[in-house]
Amino acid sequence: MKNVLNRFVPRGYIPFQGSKTIINSSKRKLIPEVYTSNANKLCGSLAEVFDKLNITDGMTLSFHHHLRNGDYCLNMVMQEASKRGIKNLTLAPSSLFPVHAPLVPLIENQTVTKIYTNYLNGPVAKTISEGKLKELLVMQTHGGRARAIEAGELSIDVAFVAAPAADKKGNANGVDGPSACGALGYAIPDVKYAKKVVIITDNLVENLDYIEIDEKYVDYVVVVDKIGEQSGIVSGTTKITRDPVALKIARNTAQLLNELGLIKNGFSLQTGAGGTSLAVASEVKKIMLEKNITASFASGGITAYFVEMLEAGLINELWDVQCFDLEAVRSYKVNKKHYGMSSSKYANPYEEDVVVNKLDFVILGATEIDLNFNVNVTTDSKGLLIGGSGGHSDTAAGANVTIITTPLIKSRIPIIKKELTTISTPGEDVDVLVTERGIAINPKRTDLLDKLQNSKLNILPIEQLLEISYQYTGIPEPIKKSDKVIGVVEYRDGTIIDSIYKLGED
Amino acid sequence: MKIGTCGSVESNDCLITVKESSGITIHLESIVKEYFGKQIIKVIEDTLKELNITDVEVTCIDKGALDYTIRARLITAIERMNKNA
Numbered sequence: 001m002k003n004v005l006n007r008f009v010p011r012g013y014i015p016f017q018g019s020k021t022i023i024n025s026s027k028r029k030l031i032p033e034v035y036t037s038n039a040n041k042l043c044g045s046l047a048e049v050f051d052k053l054n055i056t057d058g059m060t061l062s063f064h065h066h067l068r069n070g071d072y073c074l075n076m077v078m079q080e081a082s083k084r085g086i087k088n089l090t091l092a093p094s095s096l097f098p099v100h101a102p103l104v105p106l107i108e109n110q111t112v113t114k115i116y117t118n119y120l121n122g123p124v125a126k127t128i129s130e131g132k133l134k135e136l137l138v139m140q141t142h143g144g145r146a147r148a149i150e151a152g153e154l155s156i157d158v159a160f161v162a163a164p165a166a167d168k169k170g171n172a173n174g175v176d177g178p179s180a181c182g183a184l185g186y187a188i189p190d191v192k193y194a195k196k197v198v199i200i201t202d203n204l205v206e207n208l209d210y211i212e213i214d215e216k217y218v219d220y221v222v223v224v225d226k227i228g229e230q231s232g233i234v235s236g237t238t239k240i241t242r243d244p245v246a247l248k249i250a251r252n253t254a255q256l257l258n259e260l261g262l263i264k265n266g267f268s269l270q271t272g273a274g275g276t277s278l279a280v281a282s283e284v285k286k287i288m289l290e291k292n293i294t295a296s297f298a299s300g301g302i303t304a305y306f307v308e309m310l311e312a313g314l315i316n317e318l319w320d321v322q323c324f325d326l327e328a329v330r331s332y333k334v335n336k337k338h339y340g341m342s343s344s345k346y347a348n349p350y351e352e353d354v355v356v357n358k359l360d361f362v363i364l365g366a367t368e369i370d371l372n373f374n375v376n377v378t379t380d381s382k383g384l385l386i387g388g389s390g391g392h393s394d395t396a397a398g399a400n401v402t403i404i405t406t407p408l409i410k411s412r413i414p415i416i417k418k419e420l421t422t423i424s425t426p427g428e429d430v431d432v433l434v435t436e437r438g439i440a441i442n443p444k445r446t447d448l449l450d451k452l453q454n455s456k457l458n459i460l461p462i463e464q465l466l467e468i469s470y471q472y473t474g475i476p477e478p479i480k481k482s483d484k485v486i487g488v489v490e491y492r493d494g495t496i497i498d499s500i501y502k503l504g505e506d
Numbered sequence: 507m508k509i510g511t512c513g514s515v516e517s518n519d520c521l522i523t524v525k526e527s528s529g530i531t532i533h534l535e536s537i538v539k540e541y542f543g544k545q546i547i548k549v550i551e552d553t554l555k556e557l558n559i560t561d562v563e564v565t566c567i568d569k570g571a572l573d574y575t576i577r578a579r580l581i582t583a584i585e586r587m588n589k590n591a
Contacts, residue, residue, distance in 0.1 A: 382540070409572075410517075410570070411517050411518055411537060411538065411569060411570025412518070412538045412541075412542060412570035412571065412572060413538060413541070413570065472572055473542070473572065474542060474545050474573070476538075476541035476542060477540070477541055477542070477543075477544070479540045479541065
């Protein structure tokens with residue numbers, strides 16, 4: 001079956017019908033929250049937890065990714081599962097990183113046969129791309145995962161929560177202790193709706209000043225030596241890029257935002273981490289200082305740069321679902337206006353007053369974009385899994401203006417494609433593409449085009465930008481791709497926006 | 507043996523090594539070989555022809571360089587090889 005974007009949808013899945021179709025025509029589904037009846041929660045080891053919860057074949061275990069590439073907990077739990085010879089587990093980690101490489105043999109020997117996640121890279125991603133996961137990989141969005149959990153579609157038997165601080169009653173937070181990672185936003189739906197919840201901590205305390213996870217949801221608390229490596233939280237670069245191409249893109253983006261009137265008192269924004277995003281923030285900051293403008297809030301994964309703007313009074317509030325660096329972790333603990341939010345509050349399409357819907361603009365990346373502005377952030381052009389939507393489609397759907405910033409060419413590969421390898425975010429939600437050699441506006445945004453009528457920026461049809469990239473690179477030869485489906489990209493409403501194929505030709 | 511190198515293995519660049527040899531041999535290792543392998547070989551062959559070079563072994567380790575970069579790296583590698591005489 002094909003969906004509205006003419007992409008294949010495997011049998012048994014609902015095809016994508018447009019970004020707002022299902023959400024506007026259906027009601028929020030909520031299963032009841034699950035409270036514990038257990039009073040004696042402290043366990044001496046993960047083995048004891050496995051015994052008490054009787055974790056067996058075929059169960060679904062979930063994890064959150066705030067320790068990012070420094071996480072030890074998923075590997076610890078899976079080592080115990082493997083030791084016991086448990087098979088056919090479904091995993092639902094909110095993301096997977098290179099640190100989770102020990103999962104590779106467990107996928108190969110079918111300890112793990114199904115995975116739901118929002119983002120993955122490294123050895124596990126490669127293994128799944130090679131077709132070694134028995135069942136289909138389901139790639140969700142941050143908001144879509146929250147929705148699927150609260151609706152009971154993604155039913156979790158046991159949620160494991162890596163907690164930098166916890167008490168023996170099961171209250172926990174992300175801010176205290178040697179492994180502090182800040183906001184625990186992605187773990188919140190798991191904690192509320194999983195049948196059982198296990199806190200894993202390396203910092204058991206008598207009393208917590210700040211409670212992010214309430215004891216009423218928590219069944220067991222287990223203390224381990226170390227839940228992770230704090231330095232592994234830091235996501236990519238924390239310095240503004242010096243790459244002249246990226247700086248040009250950042251300047252073009254800031255000027256565009258200015259000409260669109262988006263940098264005005266009380267505006268709101270989200271950018272990713274990474275050098276180009278920080279460079280955009282830096283250019284926006286210059287305009288704010290020049291015009292004496294303050295922003296109402298910035299959201300998403302929070303970086304040191306936004307903390308600095310908060311502390312300088314340039315941004316009134318930060319809404320943080322996960323901290324991208326240690327400066328953000330510090331700020332989340334001490335700054336009153338640095339708020340935590342659950343993934344649901346951040347991006348759930350059915351959440352009232354959801355943060356993504358209040359964004360004036362969001363700056364996002366792309367590994368590929370097509371002539372209809374559909375974006376791929378899930379695979380590279382050969383089909384290897386290298387990421388995933390995370391909050392990409394959620395913010396694109398919510399923000400008033402969605403801007404993709406990318407070099408026109410990366411290592412000779414033109415980023416604009418006639419056909420995408422994988423669609424992550426639908427073009428109907430993507431408004432602007434900014435490259436170093438020109439800016440393309442989605443033709444359906446006639447309001448933006450009107451505002452830019454007298455602009456000196458180099459605004460071109462996206463087709464022309466593709467031609468320009470071909471002038472530099474030549475036309476790439478078509479490559480043969482496998483037609484074996486190994487996964488699906490689930491849009492935030494639970495429909496399938498695209499399928500993911502095995503790497504290579506067969 | 508006369509040998510010359512030029513370039514780097516940074517993204518968007520290539521590292522070209524040329525050695526005196528009999529006849530022309532080209533070895534290509536490229537991150538974009540599936541898409542542009544034939545085009546890269548052609549650029550190398552055309553550049554050698556322009557320089558009237560008929561006896562050389564070229565090794566190109568490509569990290570997504572554009573044609574003009576490949577050409578420039580090759581020409582300089584050959585100049586360096588000749589200087590090493």
